[in-house]
Amino acid sequence: MNAEKIRGLKAERDRTQVELRRLRAYLEDEVERVIDGGEDSVDAASDIYEREKTLAIIRTLENKLLAVEHALQVAYKGSYGICEVCHLPIDPARLEAVPATTTCIKCQEKLERSQRRRLPTAFSVREDE
Ligand SMILES: [Zn+2]
Structure with a gap:
């Protein structure tokens, strides 16, 4: 039962890490595009909105990752x-x-x-x- 939970939590952690890497790479690309001046003012507002949304998702995922890692520690101790x-x-x-x-x-x-x-x-x- 506990081993099964640990496997599930590890899978959840891996999925969250993959998603976080993807979103951070996306944001970095976006920031580079803005620095390069490849953005006109019509797109800027919606792009800022998109970036804010992506940042909010990243924060949520970071919190989730912390929670999953903490739950893993608890599961290792056998108190899941x-x-x-x-x-x-x-x-x-x-x-x-x-x-x-x-x-x-x-x-x-x-x-x-x-x-x-x-x-x-x-x-x-x-x-x-
Ligand atoms: Zn309680």
């Missing part, structure tokens, strides 16, 4: 599926939906609430403008 905060078993349906999770839904919600108070994200800053 146990909430790290309250030490109760995590709902199997939640694990199925979010394999990289290491907290139960209640603790996750508490964590997210306290993180939102402490660290405004780039998105919430933008909403305030």
